[in-house]
Amino acid sequence: MENAALARPSGVAPAIELRGICKSFGPVRANHDISLSIAPGTVHGIVGENGAGKSTLMSILYGFYRADAGEIRIHGQRTAIPNSQAAIRAGIGMVHQHFMLVHNFTVLENVVLGAEDGPLLAPALANARSLLTRLSEEYELSVDPDAIIENLSVGHQQRVEILKALFRQADILILDEPTGVLTPAEAKHLFRILRNLRDEGKCIILITHKLQEILQVTDTVSVMRQGEMTATVKTKDTSADKLAQMMVGRKVLLRVDKTQSNPGDIVLETRKLCVIDAHDVPRLKNVSLSVRRGEILGIAGVAGNGQTELLAAIGGMTPASGEIHIKGQKIRLSGSGADPRVRRQLGIAHVPEDRHRHALVMEFHAWENMVLGYHNHRSFRRGSWFMNTFVIRTDSMERMRSFDVRPLLPETIARSFSGGNQQKIVLAREFSRSPDLLIVGQPTRGVDIGAIEFIHQRIVDLRDAGVAVLLVSVELDEILSLADRVAVMFDGSIIGERDIKDTDENELGLLMAGIAGGPA
Amino acid sequence: MDLTTIVQILDSMMRLSTPLIFACLAGLFSERAGIFDIGLEGKMLASAFFSAATAAVTGSVLLGLLAGLTAATLLAMVHGVASITFRGNQLISGVAINFLASGFTALIGQNWFQLGGRTPSLSGDGRFLPVDLPFVETIAGIPFLGKLYGELISGHTLLVYLALPTVLLSWWILFRTRFGLRLRAVGENPEAVDTGGLSVSALRFQATLICGLLCGFGGAYLSTGMAAGFIRDMTAGKGFIALAALIFAKWRPGYALCACLLFGLLEAIAIRYQNIEIEGIGTVPLQLMQALPYILTVIILAGFVGKAIPPRAGGIPYVKER
Numbered sequence: 138m139e140n141a142a143l144a145r146p147s148g149v150a151p152a153i154e155l156r157g158i159c160k161s162f163g164p165v166r167a168n169h170d171i172s173l174s175i176a177p178g179t180v181h182g183i184v185g186e187n188g189a190g191k192s193t194l195m196s197i198l199y200g201f202y203r204a205d206a207g208e209i210r211i212h213g214q215r216t217a218i219p220n221s222q223a224a225i226r227a228g229i230g231m232v233h234q235h236f237m238l239v240h241n242f243t244v245l246e247n248v249v250l251g252a253e254d255g256p257l258l259a260p261a262l263a264n265a266r267s268l269l270t271r272l273s274e275e276y277e278l279s280v281d282p283d284a285i286i287e288n289l290s291v292g293h294q295q296r297v298e299i300l301k302a303l304f305r306q307a308d309i310l311i312l313d314e315p316t317g318v319l320t321p322a323e324a325k326h327l328f329r330i331l332r333n334l335r336d337e338g339k340c341i342i343l344i345t346h347k348l349q350e351i352l353q354v355t356d357t358v359s360v361m362r363q364g365e366m367t368a369t370v371k372t373k374d375t376s377a378d379k380l381a382q383m384m385v386g387r388k389v390l391l392r393v394d395k396t397q398s399n400p401g402d403i404v405l406e407t408r409k410l411c412v413i414d415a416h417d418v419p420r421l422k423n424v425s426l427s428v429r430r431g432e433i434l435g436i437a438g439v440a441g442n443g444q445t446e447l448l449a450a451i452g453g454m455t456p457a458s459g460e461i462h463i464k465g466q467k468i469r470l471s472g473s474g475a476d477p478r479v480r481r482q483l484g485i486a487h488v489p490e491d492r493h494r495h496a497l498v499m500e501f502h503a504w505e506n507m508v509l510g511y512h513n514h515r516s517f518r519r520g521s522w523f524m525n526t527f528v529i530r531t532d533s534m535e536r537m538r539s540f541d542v543r544p545l546l547p548e549t550i551a552r553s554f555s556g557g558n559q560q561k562i563v564l565a566r567e568f569s570r571s572p573d574l575l576i577v578g579q580p581t582r583g584v585d586i587g588a589i590e591f592i593h594q595r596i597v598d599l600r601d602a603g604v605a606v607l608l609v610s611v612e613l614d615e616i617l618s619l620a621d622r623v624a625v626m627f628d629g630s631i632i633g634e635r636d637i638k639d640t641d642e643n644e645l646g647l648l649m650a651g652i653a654g655g656p657a
Numbered sequence: 658m659d660l661t662t663i664v665q666i667l668d669s670m671m672r673l674s675t676p677l678i679f680a681c682l683a684g685l686f687s688e689r690a691g692i693f694d695i696g697l698e699g700k701m702l703a704s705a706f707f708s709a710a711t712a713a714v715t716g717s718v719l720l721g722l723l724a725g726l727t728a729a730t731l732l733a734m735v736h737g738v739a740s741i742t743f744r745g746n747q748l749i750s751g752v753a754i755n756f757l758a759s760g761f762t763a764l765i766g767q768n769w770f771q772l773g774g775r776t777p778s779l780s781g782d783g784r785f786l787p788v789d790l791p792f793v794e795t796i797a798g799i800p801f802l803g804k805l806y807g808e809l810i811s812g813h814t815l816l817v818y819l820a821l822p823t824v825l826l827s828w829w830i831l832f833r834t835r836f837g838l839r840l841r842a843v844g845e846n847p848e849a850v851d852t853g854g855l856s857v858s859a860l861r862f863q864a865t866l867i868c869g870l871l872c873g874f875g876g877a878y879l880s881t882g883m884a885a886g887f888i889r890d891m892t893a894g895k896g897f898i899a900l901a902a903l904i905f906a907k908w909r910p911g912y913a914l915c916a917c918l919l920f921g922l923l924e925a926i927a928i929r930y931q932n933i934e935i936e937g938i939g940t941v942p943l944q945l946m947q948a949l950p951y952i953l954t955v956i957i958l959a960g961f962v963g964k965a966i967p968p969r970a971g972g973i974p975y976v977k978e979r
Contacts, residue, residue: 199852201977222854237849239842240969250842251853253835261835301853 150213152177152340153198153229153309158207160193167193169364171207175357177308180331180341182351182372185361186384186439186611191344194361195311199231200224211309225252230302232312236294240287244280244297245269248304265304272303276333277326291416292323299330310334311342316350317441320418328354346384346439348377348650360384381646393593396601398621401430403465404574404605405451410459412446420446421457422629428574433596433606435620435637437613439649443629444609445490448578451607452487453480454495464573481510486567490578490609496563497551504547507533507566540565541591557588564592568599575599578609593619613642613649627651660804666925668809671817672883674921676701676892678820679875680899681906681913682827683868689831689908690864691844691970695751696736697872698896699758704729704876706762709776709887710769712783718881721783725880726873732758733869734862741861744974755896763889774889776880785814785882814882816874821914823871828910840864844968847975857975875899894951901954904965923950 154174160167168190175181185191196202198209200220209216211227218224224231238247245262248269253261266282273279280289280296289297295315302310312331316324331341331354343355351358352372359369360383368383405428412421421443428434436444450457456471463483469475477487489495497506508517508529517532519525533547540561542554551559560580567575580596581589596619600606610616616623617637624634625648633648680697687694704725712721732754739750763774770776790811797803831837843850843860851857875895880887898920906912927946934940 220854221852225854231852233852237846237852239845239849241845242838242842246838246842247849250838251850251855253838256835258833258835258838 149176151175151210152179152212153342154210154213155194156208156210158194158197158209159205160197160202161205166364168197168204171361171366173359173366173369175340175342177212177340178335178338179357180335180343180355182343182345182355182358183361184346184348184351184358184380184384186346189361189384190364191361192313193364195231195313195342195344198224198229198311225305225307228306228308230299230305230307230310232295232298232302232310232315234313234315234317236298238286238294238297241285243283243285244289244300245282247286247297248282248301250301252305268304269300272300275337276330278303278330290323291318292320292326295319295323295327296330308338309340309342311344313344314346315343316345316347324350348380348384348652351380352377377650377652378647381650381652382643384646393590393597393618395597395619398432398600400432400621401603403427403429404463405607406460406462407451408460408462410447410450410457410461412443412450412455412457414446420629421450423459424626424629424631426624426631426634428605428607430573430603430605431600432621433600433608433619435616435623436607436609436626437616437623437645437649438611438626440611442626444578444611444626446629447626448487448490448576448607448609451480451576452485452489453477454489477510478513484573486570486572486575488563488567488575488577488580490582492559492563497559499552500550502548502550503537503542503554503562504530504533506551506562507536507547509566511566511570536565536569537562539569540595557584560584560592561588564595568595571602572604574605574607576607576609579611580608581610581612581615613645616645617642625649627653660801662929664804664808666922666929668812669925669928670918670921671809671813672921673924674917675817675820676875676879676883676895677899677902677917677920678824678914679871679878680896681902681917682823682910683871683875684900684903685827685831685906685908685910685913686840686864686871687868688903688971689844689968690840690861691847691968691973691975692736692740692861692865692868693747693751693972694736694865694868695748695897695900696732696754696758697868697875697899698892698894699751699755700729700732700869700872701876701879701896702755702758702762702890702892703732704873705880705891706758706766706776706876706887708873708877709779709880710766712779712881713770713777713886716781716783718779718782718784721881722874722877725877726870729873729876730866730869733865733872737862737865740974741858741865744976747972747974759890762887766887766889776887779881779885783881784885785816785878787812787814788818814878816878816882819874823874824910824914831910836863841968844970847970851975851977861975872896894954898950898954901957904967905957907965908968920950920953923953 151174156172158168158171171194183191193202197204198218200218200223203219209218216227218227245265248265249261255261269282278296278300280293286294286297315327319327335341345351355372357369358372358375360367360380362384408425410421410424411419414420424447426434436447438444446455449455451461453476456475458470461468461470468483493499512524517525517529530547537545537547542558542561542565551562554562580592584592596606608619620637622634622636623640623645624631625645627649628651632651632653680701684694684697707728708721708725711724712718736750736754739745740747766774766776793807793811797807831841839850839855839860843857847857850860879891902913902916902920905916927949931943931946932940
């Protein structure tokens with residue numbers, strides 16, 4: 138095996154070794170027969186698409202899940218990790234994607250929490266203070282020990298997480314998507330810290346889907362795909378190109394009956410659209426795109442590269458700068474009049490990415506959900522104050538029937554439907570009111586295969602009826618089978634746009650990894 | 658207003674504040690750990706009843722106190738099981754405890770003593786008696802200090818003298834010990850505590866236990882220190898006033914003491930001045946004076962007094978996400 142060859146360059150026991158780890162959730166194999174060994178003093182990267190099983194594997198290492206089968210060896214010792222406490226004792230430290238910090242505590246208090254070593258705080262705090270001083274020099278890990286967490290930048294908060302792990306004497310450090318929230322400068326600094334730690338003999342595991350980072354900072358890298366570890370290689374023997382291919386692999390495409398598109402007038406046009414989030418981080422950078430009647434523009438990209446913000450800006454859920462034109466008419470992007478209600482009146486139907494948070498009220502009946510956003514429509518009202526519930530119910534019943542929602546019971550609350558049927562309720566609401574533009578995010582996330590096909594067909598039908606469709610999906614398959622044109626987003630901008638006929642998954646995979654101008 | 662009146666009002670403030678201080682600290686521990694507790698009232702009432710009943714039967718106030726502490730702690734554990742183990746709604750559990758305590762104290766009281774829900778009057782060793790501090794006689798002659806020391810500072814019951822150090826001790830525990838750090842953390846971000854390898858439930862149960870004990874002291878004081886026996890629903894909303902004081906105090910022990918003293922002062926004034934003449938308006942009705950602490954409670958709870966930020970994870974049952 139390649140693994141074994143990499144593991145023992147000099148006969149030292151690997152810092153961490155996994156043998157045949159399996160973990161299933163019901164019928165889903167999240168991890169299957171995963172073996173891996175990492176030497177001390179190594180930065181090891183684990184890459185893979187969303188849902189490839191990276192997070193499950195790390196949760197097993199940190200004691201959140203127990204593996205169904207397989208064993209974990211730490212420095213050659215077989216170790217059981219039933220909970221986080223055991224993981225900490227085994228010398229494993231984890232920097233979670235969402236930081237586990239108490240927002241109104243000081244840096245010191247966060248560092249010592251749970252590792253105080255004695256009933257009184259003062260000695261522990263003094264101890265941590267001297268350690269922090271030492272570490273900040275050794276590893277460029279400087280943070281003001283008395284600062285309150287919520288006043289720190291994200292980059293500094295992450296350093297606190299690393300310090301927490303070091304205070305607990307972790308020598309295996311796992312970082313889950315560490316650069317997702319960092320600015321490029323902060324990311325660079327983080328990599329310096331990681332290299333310093335590696336040089337001290339620590340073992341660092343970096344989980345990410347950003348290939349550039351893997352190439353920059355790791356020594357060895359493993360690729361995960363569909364719950365399996367498909368390859369482990371030395372970083373210097375590979376390239377972004379090869380990794381992207383291993384990540385995406387070849388999957389069976391779901392085919393959709395689709396004729397040649399017949400684009401008409403431009404319905405949606407954005408010019409230099411920008412979104413800046415609450416922490417002043419630019420999330421969307423000068424995005425210019427256009428969608429015509431009767432075509433589907435697919436937005437591909439790894440999650441978190443600005444797709445969410447793009448949908449939110451067009452849907453009126455977040456203020457933006459730049460320009461959006463709907464049917465040639467410039468619309469307001471911030472202040473009054475820039476809200477989803479006005480966008481709806483302009484003929485935009487929006488199927489949000491997160492249906493639980495933005496599309497449905499889970500405790501409401503199906504029929505109540507069916508009318509959300511359209512409740513002011515004249516036919517649903519009786520006078521100016523009352524809802525005409527009879528009309529709403531009959532109307533909902535009809536729409537649910539035409540979208541084959543099961544069970545066909547408008548009185549059932551949204552939470553009781555399966556994921557696929559919840560999504561159908563949302564689609565039924567948004568599709569059947571003859572929009573001019575449909576913006577749809579992750580239309581088949583958490584939806585079973587049968588429903589996927591149905592939903593895909595409906596999106597194509599809508600296109601054929603002359604609707605302009607903007608489709609955001611992290612599933613490349615979905616983009617490939619539905620879109621007429623595809624734009625790839627990376628780091629908040631559109632890194633490339635292709636006609637679907639002129640591209641393939643390998644090229645798109647490279648673009649998704651931020652490698653522009655690959656083979657045209 | 659002469660010195661005697663002022664001393665008398667302040668003296669009465671001290672006595673009236675004591676149960677509030679205990680209850681407020683009880684709520685402080687619980688809420689700092691992320692468990693909202695509107696059942697302070699019920700726990701105090703249960704403690705008041707059982708301490709008075711036990712003291713009446715055994716003639717020993719200390720046994721009474723013990724019984725009161727036990728009763729309040731048991732109710733606190735009920736709240737803990739409902740809201741920590743079974744992740745129930747903390748408000749509903751608290752309301753249930755209030756109703757339960759109000760109902761069963763009256764029921765059992767009538768059944769045991771046949772006095773319409775009261776317990777027999779306590780006397781002698783059956784209740785906490787005023788303690789005279791040393792040197793009262795010696796400095797009684799000094800004009801100002803003598804009065805202050807003799808009437809205001811000396812002559813309270815043991816539990817009043819216990820209340821003030823409890824505030825200090827609570828502050829020290831919360832802000833100077835490992836336990837306090839963990840307790841505050843679990844009320845803000847239980848996930849951080851969990852991933853740090855600590856048990857969220859254990860910490861929250863410990864906080865609930867302390868809450869029960871402190872409510873027990875507050876309740877026992879009501880029936881065996883301030884009064885000489887239990888009367889139906891004798892807590893009269895003190896648990897809720899303590900909650901208001903807690904919010905007013907922004908969940909800090911020192912401020913909590915001040916808030917409770919303020920409420921005690923209002924009550925003392927209301928008792929002292931039952932008829933105030935205001936020129937041009939006439940007599941202020943007695944009812945308005947008595948309602949003063951409650952009116953202040955409403956104003957505070959309605960959020961008119963500054964911005965009070967409760968512990969972030971307060972009221973939310975902790976569910977491991979993974």
